[in-house]
Amino acid sequence: MKKLWLVFLYEYKKHVMRKRFIFAVLSMPLFVAFMIGIGFLSVWLQYNKEPVGYVDPNQVLVNPQQVPEKEKTLFKPVESIAYQDESAAKQALESGQIQAYFVFSEDYLSTGKVTMKTLTKASSNAKGDFGDFVSYNLARDLPKPVFERLSEGDKITIRSLDGSREMGSDNWMVMMLPLLAGVLFIIAVNISGGYLMQAVVEEKENRTMEILITSVSPTQLMAGKVVGDIMVGLTELVIWILFVVVGLKIAPLFFEIGPIPSMDAKYILLLAGTLIPAFVMVAAAMGALGATATEAREAQQMAGFFTLPIVVPFWFTSQIMFNPNGALAIGMSMFPLTAPIALPLRAGFTNIPWWQTTITISVLVVLAVFSLWLSGKIFHIGMLRYGKKVSLKEAFRRS
Amino acid sequence: MSTIKVSQISKSFGPLKAVNEVSFEVEPGEIFGLLGPNGAGKTTSIRIILDIFKPDSGSVSVLGGNMTEEKKNKIGYLPEERGLYQDIPLDRCLVYLSTLKGLSENDARDRVEEYLERFDLTQSRKKKVKELSKGMQQKAQLITTLVHKPEIIIIDEPFTALDPVNTQMVKDLLLEERAKGTSIVMCTHQMHQVEELADRIALINKGRTMLYGTLDSIRRQFASEAVIVRSLDELPTDLPGVSQIQKKNSHTLLQLNKGTTAQDVLRELIKRNVQVEQFEIAMPDLDEIFIQVVKSEGVPE
Numbered sequence: 025m026k027k028l029w030l031v032f033l034y035e036y037k038k039h040v041m042r043k044r045f046i047f048a049v050l051s052m053p054l055f056v057a058f059m060i061g062i063g064f065l066s067v068w069l070q071y072n073k074e075p076v077g078y079v080d081p082n083q084v085l086v087n088p089q090q091v092p093e094k095e096k097t098l099f100k101p102v103e104s105i106a107y108q109d110e111s112a113a114k115q116a117l118e119s120g121q122i123q124a125y126f127v128f129s130e131d132y133l134s135t136g137k138v139t140m141k142t143l144t145k146a147s148s149n150a151k152g153d154f155g156d157f158v159s160y161n162l163a164r165d166l167p168k169p170v171f172e173r174l175s176e177g178d179k180i181t182i183r184s185l186d187g188s189r190e191m192g193s194d195n196w197m198v199m200m201l202p203l204l205a206g207v208l209f210i211i212a213v214n215i216s217g218g219y220l221m222q223a224v225v226e227e228k229e230n231r232t233m234e235i236l237i238t239s240v241s242p243t244q245l246m247a248g249k250v251v252g253d254i255m256v257g258l259t260e261l262v263i264w265i266l267f268v269v270v271g272l273k274i275a276p277l278f279f280e281i282g283p284i285p286s287m288d289a290k291y292i293l294l295l296a297g298t299l300i301p302a303f304v305m306v307a308a309a310m311g312a313l314g315a316t317a318t319e320a321r322e323a324q325q326m327a328g329f330f331t332l333p334i335v336v337p338f339w340f341t342s343q344i345m346f347n348p349n350g351a352l353a354i355g356m357s358m359f360p361l362t363a364p365i366a367l368p369l370r371a372g373f374t375n376i377p378w379w380q381t382t383i384t385i386s387v388l389v390v391l392a393v394f395s396l397w398l399s400g401k402i403f404h405i406g407m408l409r410y411g412k413k414v415s416l417k418e419a420f421r422r423s
Numbered sequence: 424m425s426t427i428k429v430s431q432i433s434k435s436f437g438p439l440k441a442v443n444e445v446s447f448e449v450e451p452g453e454i455f456g457l458l459g460p461n462g463a464g465k466t467t468s469i470r471i472i473l474d475i476f477k478p479d480s481g482s483v484s485v486l487g488g489n490m491t492e493e494k495k496n497k498i499g500y501l502p503e504e505r506g507l508y509q510d511i512p513l514d515r516c517l518v519y520l521s522t523l524k525g526l527s528e529n530d531a532r533d534r535v536e537e538y539l540e541r542f543d544l545t546q547s548r549k550k551k552v553k554e555l556s557k558g559m560q561q562k563a564q565l566i567t568t569l570v571h572k573p574e575i576i577i578i579d580e581p582f583t584a585l586d587p588v589n590t591q592m593v594k595d596l597l598l599e600e601r602a603k604g605t606s607i608v609m610c611t612h613q614m615h616q617v618e619e620l621a622d623r624i625a626l627i628n629k630g631r632t633m634l635y636g637t638l639d640s641i642r643r644q645f646a647s648e649a650v651i652v653r654s655l656d657e658l659p660t661d662l663p664g665v666s667q668i669q670k671k672n673s674h675t676l677l678q679l680n681k682g683t684t685a686q687d688v689l690r691e692l693i694k695r696n697v698q699v700e701q702f703e704i705a706m707p708d709l710d711e712i713f714i715q716v717v718k719s720e721g722v723p724e
Binding site: 027030031034038226227230231232233234235236237238239240241 | 473475492495496498500502504505506507508509511519520522523524567
């Protein structure tokens with residue numbers, strides 16, 4: 025058993041200590057940060073902090089006040105300045121004091137009609153901020169609770185009849201988590217399985233295999249590799265999750281992101297129960313592919329056979345969300361290769377009968393063990409075979 | 424007690440019988456040459472000894488019994504298909520492979536350092552294996568074979584890609600290991616190396632053992648009735664009992680009639696005042712024996 029851990033440690037360190045791994049780990053959060061940065065940049069480029077003017081001939085707004093600034097905001101709302109008449113506003117616009125001005129119509133309270141005038145194109149924030157300014161001043165005198173409800177809107181919670189499941193408008197995690205977990209799962213399984221496949225093919229290609237199997241039993245060698253490469257994938261996952269946690273801690277310092285919902289323990293268990301055996305199943309199968317293939321490129325092409333079905337539920341996300349008890353959703357959540365994504369996604373929107381969850385997870389566990397066994401078998405037969413594939417028929421015949 | 428005892432092993436791959444009732448034993452402190460043309464069944468026999476393949480029939484005993492994980496630590500193996508991890512530094516590769524042979528990481532580091540120095544590879548220890556020359560990789564591979572001080576060494580074509588200086592170094596190493604009592608099984612096509620190093624040999628052809636024994640006994644078995652003579656004088660053509668005289672580059676080969684001994688010929692030459700510089704019984708070299716056996720000329724009665 026000691027050699028299993030030696031193989032595991034070597035395999036793990038070999039990948040984790042490579043520059044390529046560090047780059048791969050950092051590239052995902054950097055990419056996300058970059059995309060967020062681009063988003064902010066594009067808003068910032070369109071943001072115009074110049075004030076806007078308005079002409080209110082019928083005194084719709086009584087004793088108007090600026091909207092109070094939020095504590096944490098990156099973009100302050102523009103100031104709205106009142107003008108006696110349109111010619112004064114026009115003069116201010118032409119002299120560059122304001123970026124645009126709005127004129128309330130005579131029948132504003134019944135029609136809501138406002139005309140905006142500008143020299144060029146006004147920034148998108150100008151219209152929004154002026155709208156907030158008008159709403160704020162129209163409703164300001166209402167009792168505070170009524171005013172808050174009006175400005176913040178409803179918080180609708182959808183609850184199942186037995187009360188076991190609920191989804192609130194602020195519980196975005198229910199929808200996000202399975203999608204996020206699914207994406208991370210696909211990436212991690214590809215990384216782990218890919219590393220495993222690559223390691224086995226490389227050892228065959230560079231003929232290290234013969235040295236290895238005269239030092240350590242094929243079973244220990246394969247088990248060490250599987251555990252090592254799965255840990256590489258999990259390390260990436262953990263690092264990414266840490267980035268998400270840190271991101272969620274840092275983000276509120278700069279802007280409001282709303283409450284972070286807590287996660288249901290049962291749901292986390294369901295996620296783990298589905299993803300872990302699926303992970304082992306796919307990674308081991310990819311390791312076996314490595315042992316059957318004659319060269320790395322060929323193994324990579326064959327790997328698509330396993331990874332493609334995993335992403336299929338993403339194409340049917342809306343069908344699963346809107347009809348989580350339909351035949352398609354049930355079928356996908358129970359078929360082993362689509363279950364890792366479909367089952368947690370479905371569980372976010374419906375109560376899955378316990379027997380369905382039990383069958384799916386049991387089948388995944390059995391397949392994970394079978395996959396490990398088969399890959400060990402194929403590995404044993406194919407490890408010293410150069411230039412000739414091992415067929416599945418042969419693996420079963422000789423087992 | 425033999426360190427390796429191979430008894431009547433057979434192994435087939437589909438319709439091909441790769442090894443057919445092969446038997447031999449290897450003693451402690453000897454270099455045993457396992458010879459044969461390509462595809463003769465040498466590598467399969469070795470893989471059966473190393474428990475990579477199971478024989479269809481027959482048995483193998485290594486260090487007094489079946490192969491175990493512990494016994495794997497007592498064997499050093501240099502396969503014909505050389506292989507080392509290409510993308511990692513040489514010392515890391517060697518230390519890892521040494522720990523798989525049961526050495527602790529510290530011991531592995533110390534021994535690897537020692538061997539790197541001996542093999543003149545210290546300067547290259549941080550280089551990736553793929554950056555090393557073929558000869559250097561060959562030496563590195565030899566380190567993995569020897570580093571854990573094995574009781575049995577099995578080496579397949581150990582001199583491939585080595586220059587004469589390194590070839591001599593490897594020979595010295597093998598002789599040193601033999602002196603320590605290590606059993607060495609050496610597979611090679613280089614017959615002069617076998618003649619120089621091996622104590623006993625087995626020659627396998629088409630899966631069968633064709634020859635087995637000490638080098639001397641095998642050469643005598645193949646010795647024809649002929650003598651080699653080197654002389655400054657022209658040799659007489661009418662020597663009694665000589666059926667044929669063949670002039671070679673540096674000597675003359677005299678084929679003797681049945682019943683004529685080398686002593687008779689030497690006596691006659693001296694009687695006729697021929698100045699004899701060299702006179703010896705013509706023994707075939709291993710190359711000739713190899714070719715004769717492989718070309719199915721068979722083993723003489």
